[in-house]
Amino acid sequence: MTNNKVLLDWVQEVAELTKPEKVVWITGEEAQLEEIRKEGCSTGELIKLNEEKLPGCYLHRSDTRDVARVEARTFICCKEEKNAGPTNNWMDPQEMYLKLNKLYDGCMKGRTMYIIPFAMGIVGSPFAKYGIEITDSIYVVVSMNIMTRIGTQVLDAIGEDGEFTKGLHSKADLDPEERYIVHFPEDNTIMSINSGYGGNVLLGKKCLALRIASYLGQKEGWMAEHMLILGVENPQGEKRYIAAAFPSACGKTNLAMLIPPEGYRKDGWKVTCVGDDIAWIRIGEDGRLWATNPENGFFGVAPGTNEKSNPNALAATRKNTIFTNVGLNLDDNTVWWEKLDKNPPANSLDWTGKKWDPALGEPMAHPNSRFTAPAKNCPCIAPEFDDAKGVPLSAIVFGGRRAKTAPLVYQSRDWDHGVFVGSIMASETTAAATGAVGVVRRDPMAMLPFCGYNMGDYWQHWLDMGKKISNPPKIFNVNWFRTDEEGNFIWPGFGDNLRVLEWILKRADGKIGARETEIGFIPEPSDINIEGCDIDLDALTGILQVEKEYWKEDIKSIKEFYAKFGDKLPEYLAKEVEAMEERISK
Ligand SMILES: Nc1nc2c(ncn2[C@@H]2O[C@H](COP(=O)(O)OP(=O)(O)OP(=O)(O)O)[C@@H](O)[C@H]2O)c(=O)[nH]1
Numbered sequence: 001m002t003n004n005k006v007l008l009d010w011v012q013e014v015a016e017l018t019k020p021e022k023v024v025w026i027t028g029e030e031a032q033l034e035e036i037r038k039e040g041c042s043t044g045e046l047i048k049l050n051e052e053k054l055p056g057c058y059l060h061r062s063d064t065r066d067v068a069r070v071e072a073r074t075f076i077c078c079k080e081e082k083n084a085g086p087t088n089n090w091m092d093p094q095e096m097y098l099k100l101n102k103l104y105d106g107c108m109k110g111r112t113m114y115i116i117p118f119a120m121g122i123v124g125s126p127f128a129k130y131g132i133e134i135t136d137s138i139y140v141v142v143s144m145n146i147m148t149r150i151g152t153q154v155l156d157a158i159g160e161d162g163e164f165t166k167g168l169h170s171k172a173d174l175d176p177e178e179r180y181i182v183h184f185p186e187d188n189t190i191m192s193i194n195s196g197y198g199g200n201v202l203l204g205k206k207c208l209a210l211r212i213a214s215y216l217g218q219k220e221g222w223m224a225e226h227m228l229i230l231g232v233e234n235p236q237g238e239k240r241y242i243a244a245a246f247p248s249a250c251g252k253t254n255l256a257m258l259i260p261p262e263g264y265r266k267d268g269w270k271v272t273c274v275g276d277d278i279a280w281i282r283i284g285e286d287g288r289l290w291a292t293n294p295e296n297g298f299f300g301v302a303p304g305t306n307e308k309s310n311p312n313a314l315a316a317t318r319k320n321t322i323f324t325n326v327g328l329n330l331d332d333n334t335v336w337w338e339k340l341d342k343n344p345p346a347n348s349l350d351w352t353g354k355k356w357d358p359a360l361g362e363p364m365a366h367p368n369s370r371f372t373a374p375a376k377n378c379p380c381i382a383p384e385f386d387d388a389k390g391v392p393l394s395a396i397v398f399g400g401r402r403a404k405t406a407p408l409v410y411q412s413r414d415w416d417h418g419v420f421v422g423s424i425m426a427s428e429t430t431a432a433a434t435g436a437v438g439v440v441r442r443d444p445m446a447m448l449p450f451c452g453y454n455m456g457d458y459w460q461h462w463l464d465m466g467k468k469i470s471n472p473p474k475i476f477n478v479n480w481f482r483t484d485e486e487g488n489f490i491w492p493g494f495g496d497n498l499r500v501l502e503w504i505l506k507r508a509d510g511k512i513g514a515r516e517t518e519i520g521f522i523p524e525p526s527d528i529n530i531e532g533c534d535i536d537l538d539a540l541t542g543i544l545q546v547e548k549e550y551w552k553e554d555i556k557s558i559k560e561f562y563a564k565f566g567d568k569l570p571e572y573l574a575k576e577v578e579a580m581e582e583r584i585s586k
């Protein structure tokens, strides 16, 4: 398969440690993959769904104690603790290797070890990064085939002495107490053990394309971000691209696949999706920022996805998709999740595989149940999806889930101030990670769980990038999640978010004015088009205010957070929070 000596030696070393019964190199050929899917069905790892209604689709159930990313068990192991920073778990690399090697010892006994060569980015592109994931999970093999570009083409691209990220995964015995998701950025190595949940085990995604890639980006002068990328074409035929960073389960997939409201559709607005979760961003020869999506599929949140909220995502899941932890309709062998439609199938199994009983009031699908769907399935996938050079960004948008404080939208004064706006992001936690849901926490640039080095150095890297871009995108912050006294969302969201994007793009093109406030530029309410939208001008005006009392509270929390970084906190950010405090307390 390959003459790469480093790779061959490593595979042999891993096989000696984990002691599998069999070793299989994944070629990427359909016949081999189909064999593996069949094998997965015979072991129960996969359940084949209705071939007529959902051709090529499977259901997978992960262990009930293993349904989300585990941030408390995710580590960045670099030589010096200060390089991991105060927001990452750290352990000395040698100590961690020792600990892990004990856990991996014999963990694949009686199992098959699969070797998956994969690419993040387009194979052969100068921006692609290659990896090898060794795993004992069929779910991982078939999911990596959807989420990344895999097979012999990748081995050829790596070549005899090319570099690659080493990724070792084993389900082992799924012991939550011994679960580890570990990154050794200095060794370009990832080790994951005792989990079978996507975010912990599909090592190309968060582990390589964000944690390892953010570290490489800092060294090599580019950026790896937790961002969707979308294209917006207005009725004049002007096409613009936006990248947006929202924390997990805060609306990236939905915004990336937005369907314009009816009036906008009639006028000729078009939205296309380049990516829904990760953006790799570089400075182009023209001095602008260019973004690519290194993935090949969507690992999207299932609950809430329906014909109305996100028809594009739903359409993407109608073939060759793997569903994880959703409900199973026993009458026709299809899947169901909360809000798919109004009629939960009575004769069904819940996400754990037990008969579902509506009387218990429990959801049928897990709140973090997911679909793994090929990007090519998505009706609005952008023509630039396969273009290795990516798309030029007009705007970068940050956003979180905040019932209060953050207004619907505001714009930073300039790039540096935009870095500040990203650094002070906060959001309510969601089911995407284990732990409490709905607790506000600081999540800078939506990268809190994904930054592979010291977040203070990461902010400095953003500031340094700004100095090198002659024509930087404009930077904004949005919040679709403001609630009223009864806890209802005030802004209708989803397709109507295009109304806010329209303002953002007019600002980016310098076509419209705005009101300067203590936190940045805010639209005049009349500048957001709400014709045909389910919100009135009063309510809109309400969510476009700077509410000083809330901001004062937020500034306290920002300062506490910043204080953790000591001398790693860029001076500009330290000064800016003081300046903002002064403006707010006037
Ligand atoms: N109220 C409101 N809810 C939204 C909006 N957009 C998305 N959501 C909800 O937010 C949840 C998650 O949205 P996604 O688009 O899947 O989140 P994501 O950012 O892609 O998440 P990850 O895949 O975890 O990174 C779903 O329950 C959606 O229904 C919006 O504009 N308004």
Ligand SMILES: O=C([O-])CC(=O)C(=O)O
Pocket (backbone or CB within 6 Å): 068, 069, 198, 199, 200, 205, 206, 247, 248, 249, 277, 299, 432, 433
């Ligand atoms: O990694 C996962 O499990 C899914 C995801 O996109 C996120 O949590 O942001």
Ligand SMILES: [Mn+2]
Pocket (backbone or CB within 6 Å): 226, 247, 248, 249, 277
């Ligand atoms: Mn994500």
